[in-house]
Structure formats: structure tokens, C-alpha cells
Amino acid sequence: MQKLFRNYIQSFSGLSREIWWLALITLINRSGAMVIPFLSLYLTDDLNFSLSQVGWIMTSYGLGSFAGAWLGGKLSEIIGYFKVILGSLFLTGISFIIIQYLHSFWSICAGFFILILIADTARPAFFIALSAYSKPENKTRSLTLIRLAINLGFSMGPAVGGIIIASIGYFGLFWIDGITCILAGFLMIYTLNPKKTKEVDKEIVVQNPLPAHLDWVYVVFLIALAIFGFIFVQYFSTVPLYYKEIHKLSEEKIGLLLALNGAMIFVLEMPLIAYLEKTSISKLNHVIIGSALTGISFLLMLISPWAGVLVIGMIVATLGEMISFPFGNAFALERSKLGKQGAYMGLYSMSFSIAHILGHNSGMRLIENFGYTITWITMAFLTLVALLLLFSIQISIKKYSTEVCTVKSNN
Template structure:
């Protein structure tokens, strides 16, 4: 037991002060994660949209996320990550307050697109900051610490949102706006005068010491990286069922109330908060990046397949636990691949492309997911998702072998 505790504590050692400060900002920001997990329920219960209309609005979120990821990465390489992150937070806060005033499919879609574009410009800039402030040997753990903050916030946000939704769904928009504004203020205080590390290097597990020719340092012409991001997109296509169709599944099939759904969505984040740094620390030392990504993807596939087996509330919590383990072994290491593949002058573009891969899934994931449910039911959706993730695991294995 002492040995395990020692390893667990070691996983937090060596991280820079800036990495911890970035995590604090991210924690406050994600404690306001109330709108997106409950957006589908808001549209069906308050606005009385049918499931296809819900898919259309959520698809607009995906389009905005794609544009935001690209623009955020492009701007980061030109004006710096601080300005992009601060601007994103400041502009997003009032948009959350405006959304409840738009109640038609078309107008709400435009607002969600705008919000997503501005809010997701934050992501590639934040990833560049994490890599820039991290010590070279701790990049993956720095990303894990940032994700720990995200998931701790996400474990709190939906639980609070479930409570606020019983009062009025409008309160989840107010809460989200307040959290984003607080994050903007604290981010400015912490980082407006803080300098980054001047020499950014990383362990070259994915590429050899002699870097790729400079002409290939564009992420959009780096063929192995393009294929890697295609598989990241497919992975996230399945991953985002977590916040689109899964809450509807809990409501319609298992008849859970808002409180139960909120706590269940927060459970995965709570597991990740407890275990991710420990598991990433072990994975970095004991396993290759390739085997970690492949195994984590298979775990996510298994969790979706498990949803088709009967069980009570405890079974749903267990499936989410398995999904959380898979998430811990995939997402931090995907970011590490992107950082290691880039050069200091193209980090924004590389991280932006990787963020874009996740954002692109948001375009069709909600619409296709809800359409499959509408036509064939949840059981078909979960089997299809599990099979797709299994194929993605094989794809990761092949493309990372090629990179290495």
C-alpha cells in the first residue's frame, strides 16, 4: 500500500508552477461545464424539439468547434497563446447569457455555432501553453494534470447543473457564464506577465532525432500526422456520444431524473481525477505509447458494448468507470503525439489540427447518433460505436508504427 501511495505521489512531482496554475484556471472554467451536457435535455424538455432537431443544433456546435480550433491554432502562432485564451474566455461569458433568448432551431443553431467558435479557440492555445510551460520530460503528465482539472470541474459542473435544472434550465446558462468569467479574471492575474520557457524540447518517441524536413513541418501535409488525426476524429466521433446521446439514453431507457444523470456524468470525471495521474505515470514508465493508446481505445469500445447488457444503476456506473480508464489511456497521449510531432514555431498549428480532429467529430456525431437512435434504437448505436472504436484501435496501431 505504501508503495502504491509513493508512486501516486511521485506522479505529481516535477510539474512546474505554471502547469499547476494552468490547471487551476482550467478547473474553474470546467466547473461551469453545465450547458453542453444538458443541452440535449434542455432542447427536448424546454423547447420541445424532436430528436432530429436536437441533432441539427448539436451539429452546429460541431461546425463552430472546427472553425474555432483552426482559428485558435492559427492565431496562437501569430499573436500568442495568452491573448487567444484570454480573448476566448472574455467573449464566451456573455454568450452563455444570451442563449436562453433564442428558442427556434435556426436562431439557436447560429448562437451555438458562435459560442462554440469562440469557446473552442481556447483549446489549441491552452495546449500550446501546457507544452510551453512544462518541463520537457513531463509533457504528458502536464497534459494529464490539465485533464485532471478538466475532469474535476466536469465532475462538479454536471452535478450542480442537475440541481439547477430542477429550478430552471436558465440557471445552467447563468452558472456557466459566471464560471467562465471567473476563469478569465484568474487567468489574466496569473499569466499576463509570466514568461514561457525559452527552450521547448520533448522526448522524441514518435519521430527520430533528425527531424522531418522543414517543408513537412506543416501539419496538413505531414501524411502520418494527417492519418493519426483522422483516427482521432473517429475516436472522438464515438467519444462525444457521451454528451449527446448518452444523457438521452439514461432518460428514455433507464428513466433517470436530472439529479441522477448529473451525478452519473460526473462519476467518470471523479474517477479520472483520482486515478489519471497515477495511471499515466505508470503507463509512461511501463508501456509504450502505442500499446497504451491501443489498449485505452479498446477499453472505450468495451464500455459502449456493455451498455447493451441489462443492469441497474450500479451497472451504469461500472460502464462509466471502464470508459474513464480508457479515456485516461488515450487523450493525454494523443496530445503528446501532437507536441512531439511539431516544432516550436508550429506548435499552434499542430495542436490546432489535433483539436480540429476532435471538433470535426462534433459536426456529424450528434446528428448521426440521434438519427441512428431515431431509426434503429440505442442498442444499434452502442454496438456500432463499440465496433468503430475497435477498428480505430487497429488504426492507431498501424499509423503510430509508421510514425515511429
């Protein structure tokens, strides 16, 4: 047991002070993010919207995310990642407090579009900050630490959120979300002020930068990630509805089941990534393995009406998430060295925004028209499509490496 504990602690060693502060800011911010996992329930139960309307609201959410990711990439190149993150935290906090007072369909659509646009301007900036504060050999583990902070916050959020809903209602969640965003902003001013911190891996200035949208290997990779994101976002919209409608789980039990995801990531992800980094398996292969596991989790829900399958499915999906996301992020950061990081990471963030635009709405419509069984089969099929795209990238990269080696040997 002591050896396991020492290995766990060792997996965190070598990370910079700034990365730890960035992780703490993320934890404070995400620990208040209780609204998101319960959003579909809030819209249907509290505001009495239909599944079709909820789907369009989620699409507005996704469109805001897409626009915010693009804007964040641009602003990061113009004013720097620090100002982008700081402005996003403060304005997102104010937006969360305001949005609880919107009740009509169109005002909710507009409100969530603006909210997530502001919030997601910080996403490319966070990636650039993480890259700047982390040594090249520590980037994957640094990404994993930030994800650990995000998921620890999410694991606390749904568990506490379910209790808050049961006791005082949904409005409390919006206030907590808003206040924690603002607190995270103040902490960032105190700890990561550019005048007090130093970058350990500054962005490389490429003489002839390759535009992100012309790097076809990167574009195909992002298409595969967008499909994977389409599948993954179901766990924040259609899957909670499945828990409630088919398995009759209460909000508190749903919150605890979602909290299992964050708890597993908190305990297992960092040592798992530290171990996998030592293997000969490439980053892209890890993404393939993780994506496959997440797709399998949907098939597991078709096996039996036994509620225990939900726990098994969540465990398998979480393992897939733990493997695919850190190595997917690391692959994108590594590829971004070919051009401007702001543009590359903005495009990376936009791929997940596309998943939000299409995933929630399509998932709701599939359920409404065909039921949960067909919806889960569709997710498994889309997983297969994403895997084929990732395999095609892998073949192209190997072919390119072989050609380069051949040229060098001839010279």
C-alpha cells in the first residue's frame, strides 16, 4: 500500500509551480459547475421545455462554444492568454448569475449562447498557458493534472448539486457557479500575474508557419475528435435522462453516478498516464484505445435492464476518457508547433464545440423519434467511424516517417 501511495505521489513530481496554480484556479472554477450536468433536467423539469426545445437550446450552447473557441484563439494571439482567461472568468461569473432570470425559450437560447461564448474564449488560452508553464517532457502530465482538477470539481459539483436541487432548487446552482468563476479570477490575478511568473516553454516562432486549417493530418484528427466529442457529450444530456426515465433514478443518485466519473479520474488518471507514457504506445494509439472504450460503454447499456450495468458503463466510459483526452490534447499541442499555437488550439477547441452544436440536439431528437436503444447503437457506430479516421492518420504518419528516413539514408 505504501509503495502504491509513493508511486501515486511520484506521478505528480516535476510539474511547475505555475501549473499547480493553474490547476487550483480550474478546480475552484469547475467545483461550482453544477448547472451543466443537470442542464437537461433543469430545462425539462423546471422550465417545462420539450425535448425538441432542449435540443435547440443545447445547439445554441454549442454555437456559443464554437464562436468562443474561435474568438479565444484570435484574442490569445493579440492580447495574450492571461488577459483572455481573466476576462472570461469574471464575465462568465456575471453571466451565470444573470441567466437564471431568463425563462422564455428564445431568451434562454440567447442567454446560453452568450454565456458559453464568454466561457469558452478561455479554452485555447488555457492550453497555451499550460504549454508555456510546462516543460516539453511534462506536458501530458500537466494536461492530466488540469483534467484532474476539472474532474475533481465536477465530481464534487454533481454530488452537491443534487442535494442543493432537492433542498432549495436550481437557482442556488447558478449563484454558486457565478461566484466560483469570479473567485477563480481573483486567484489568478494574485498567483499568475505575468509580472511575477515565468514561461518555461515559450511558443516557437516558425519562419513559415503552416496554417492549422491546411494541416490535413491535424484536420482529420479534429474531425475524429469532433465525432468522439459528439458521443461523449451524451453523458451530459441524454444519458442523465436515460438514468431518470428508464431506470427511475432520482437527481441525487444521478449526481452520485456522475460523481463516480470524477472520483475515478481523481484517484487513477495521473498514475495511469504516468505509466502509459513509459510504454512504447504512441499518443495516437492511446486516443484510439480510449475512444473505443467510450463507444463500448454505450453498448453495455443495451445488455441488461439491471441498474448495475450503469455503474459498469460509467467505469468503462471513464477509462476511455482518462486515456483519450490527455493524449489527444498532447497530440494537438505537439502538432501546434508547426504553426501558431493560438490558431491550432482554437481549432482544437472548436472541434469540441461542433460536438456540442450537433451532439445534444441530435441525441435528443434520436431519443424522441427512435428511443434509447437506437440512439446507443448510433453512438457505437459513430465510434467506429472515428476509429477508422484515427487509423487513417496513423497510417499516413507512419508512411511520412518512412519516406523521411529513406530520404535521409539516401543522402
